[in-house]
Amino acid sequence: MNINIKSLLCGEKREIEFSYTIPLDYSENGYTVSGDAQVDGSVKDMGGYMQLASECKAQYKTQCARCLKALDGVCSVSFVRTVATKLESEDDEEYLLVGEGSVINIDEAISEELLLSLPFRSLCREDCKGLCPKCGCNKNETECSCVTKELDPRWAALKAFKAKDGE
Numbered sequence: 605m606n607i608n609i610k611s612l613l614c615g616e617k618r619e620i621e622f623s624y625t626i627p628l629d630y631s632e633n634g635y636t637v638s639g640d641a642q643v644d645g646s647v648k649d650m651g652g653y654m655q656l657a658s659e660c661k662a663q664y665k666t667q668c669a670r671c672l673k674a675l676d677g678v679c680s681v682s683f684v685r686t687v688a689t690k691l692e693s694e695d696d697e698e699y700l701l702v703g704e705g706s707v708i709n710i711d712e713a714i715s716e717e718l719l720l721s722l723p724f725r726s727l728c729r730e731d732c733k734g735l736c737p738k739c740g741c742n743k744n745e746t747e748c749s750c751v752t753k754e755l756d757p758r759w760a761a762l763k764a765f766k767a768k769d770g771e
């Protein structure tokens with residue numbers, strides 16, 4: 605969505621507030637961000653420069669990293685950008701460029717910030733037991749009798765040593 609800051613640029617106003625929703629739909633790293641995200645913020649005349657501050661809340665779907673159970677979550681971000689009428693260098697990400705018609709657009713910045721805010725992985729609960737690597741059952745719900753305990757190689761060596769010792 606375009607935010608018109610003309611009244612700020614010509615000195616008519618010192619602050620412009622905005623609030624809108626944007627539909628999001630993208631997947632990344634096992635997360636699907638979808639639905640309408642709420643965006644709120646303001647652009648302020650800081651005396652010599654303009655600053656945009658924004659907050660955004662979006663819903664995501666993912667699955668438990670251990671048992672693959674479907675999970676829903678909400679991620680929220682807040683960020684600040686300096687608004688500039690021209691950029692010093694092309695790849696200055698901290699700056700937002702004012703486009704034609706005195707508008708700025710932060711939709712791309714929102715998507716980027718949301719992606720960065722997603723957790724590295726999610727668990728359905730802290731102590732999720734996950735799936736049995738042998739039979740595939742969900743160990744939170746079923747107790748299978750598979751023997752999956754892998755011996756630590758260091759312990760295996762010690763065990764061998766002890767066995768020899770006991771000869």
Ligand SMILES: [Zn+2]
Pocket residue numbers: 668669670671672673727728729732733734
């Ligand atoms: Zn789980």
Ligand SMILES: [Zn+2]
Pocket residue numbers: 736737738739740741748749750
């Ligand atoms: Zn099993």
